Amino acid sequence: MIVEISAGGEKIMEQLLLQVDGLAYLPVFATSLALGLLIGMERERSPAARAGLRTFALIALLGTLLAMLASRMGSPWILVAGLIGVSAIIISAYVGDDDEADPGTTTQAALMLCFCLGAVVWYGYSTLAIMLAITTTVLLHFKPELQNISRNLTRADVASMLQFAVLTFIVLPILPNRDYGWYSAFNPYQTWLMVVLISGVSLAGYVSLRLVGQRYGAPLLGFLGGLVSSTATTLVYARHSRNGEAMGRLAVVVILIANLVVLVRLAVVSSVVSPRILPHVLPVLLCGFVLGALVTFWLWRSISRDGEMPMPQLTNPTEIKTALGFGLMYALVLLCAAWLSDFAGSGGLYVLAVVSGLTDVDAISLSSLRLFELGKLGQHQAVTAITIAYLSNLAFKFGLAATVGGRALALRCLPGVIAVAAGLAGALLLL
DSSP: OOOOOOTTHHHHHHHHHHHTTTGGGHHHHHHHHHHHHHHHHHHHTOTTOSOOHHHHHHHHHHHHHHHHHHHHHTOTHHHHHHHHHHHHHHHHTTTTOOOOSOOOSHHHHHHHHHHHHHHHHHTTOHHHHHHHHHHHHHHHHTHHHHHHHHHHOOHHHHHHHHHHHHIIIIIHHHSOOOOBSGGGOBOHHHHHHHHHHHHHHHHHHHHHHHHHTTTTHHHHHHHHHHHHHHHHHHHHHHHHTTSOHHHHHHHHHHHHHHHHHHHHHHHHHHHHHOGGGHHHHHHHHHHHHHHHHHHHHHHHHTSOOOSOOOOOOOOOTTOHHHHHHHHHHHHHHHHHHHHHHHHTHHHHHHHHHHHHHTTOHHHHHHHHHHHHHTTSSOHHHHHHHHHHHHHHHHHHHHHHHHHHHOHHHHHHHHHHHHHHHHHHHHHHHHO
C-alpha cells in the first residue's frame, strides 16, 4: 500500500505505527526495562531495601507507559497522577511498620527517580536517562565509601567547600565584566575568575589530601601537596628530612613531585585561560616535566619505603582572606606587567616575572596569559615570562629546602632541579 504524506504526514506515520500493534515502540520499553533492572539489581543486594529487581523494572515500565498515554491523549495529568500513585504505594509500604530501625529514604527516592527515568525515555532522552541511571546505581552501590568520605571531612573541610561555593556562585556572577584603569588591565570579573580557578585547583588537592592521608606514600602526597601549595609542601618535608636517612630520601621525592605538579597546574590553567597559547607553552612545560619526572622516578625507585610520611600542615585555600589576597596580587601584577611591557619592553616584564615568581608563580602566569589574550603581549613573551617565573619560584624553593633541610637535602634535590630547569630553558631556546 502506498501512502502519500502531505501536510498531515506526522499523523499518518503515527497511524501506520499503530497498525503494527505498536511494535515500533518496543526498543523504548526495552531501554526502560534495562534501566529499571540496572538500579533494581543494586537494590536487590541491600537487606534494608524493600524494592528490588522486579519492583524497579515495573516502576520504570510504568513511567514509560504513562508517558506514552499522556502524549497520545494530550494530557500531562496522566503522568502526574502516575507519579502520585507511585508515591502513595511507597508510603503505604511503611505505614503500620513495627520495625523501629530507621529505613532511610534512599530506596524510595530511587523508585521515584526510576519512574521519572522511564518517562524521560519515552520523550526521546534515552542517552540522558541511561547516564542518570548509571550515576544513580553508582551512588547507591558506593554508599560505604561515600559515608567514609563524609566522616573523614572535618567542619573546616566543609567550610572550605562552602566558601568556594560563595566565591564561585555568589561573588563571581555579580561582578562587572568590564575593563577599568590604566591599560584597561583591571577587569573585576576576570580577576575574580582567576581567583576561582586557582582556589578550585587548590581546594581539590586540599580535600584529597585530607581524605587520602598517608595511605599511598610519597608520590601521591607530593602530587596533592603540589596542587595545594608546593612552597608549603617543600617547607614541611625539608624540616622532616632531618629525621633520618630514609625520611630524607622520601622528602626529596615529595618535594620534587610537588614542584613538577606546578608545571601540570600551569598547563591546565593555560588551557582554561588562553587555549590559543597551548601549542606554544605546552612543549616548554612538557620538556621540563619529562626530564624532571625521569630523575624523580629514578630517585623514588632507590629510596627506602619504611616509616610513615608526615602530613603537610596546609591552610584552607578558599578562605575569603586568602582569596582576596590572591585577587589583589593578581590585579597588581597584571597592572605592573602591562606598564612594564609598555614602558621597558620585554625586559621589564621578565624582571617582574623573576621578582613575583619568587613568592607566587600563579599571579604572573595568569597576568601574562591575560595580557596575551588582550593582544598586549606576544606569544613568545608570554611563554618566556611564565617560564622565568617558574624558574624563579623553583630557585626560591630550592634555597628554602637547602636552608631548612641542610646540605644533604640540597644535594639530593639538585639533580631533579637541574633536570627541570634544563628542560624548560632548552625548550624555550629551541622553540
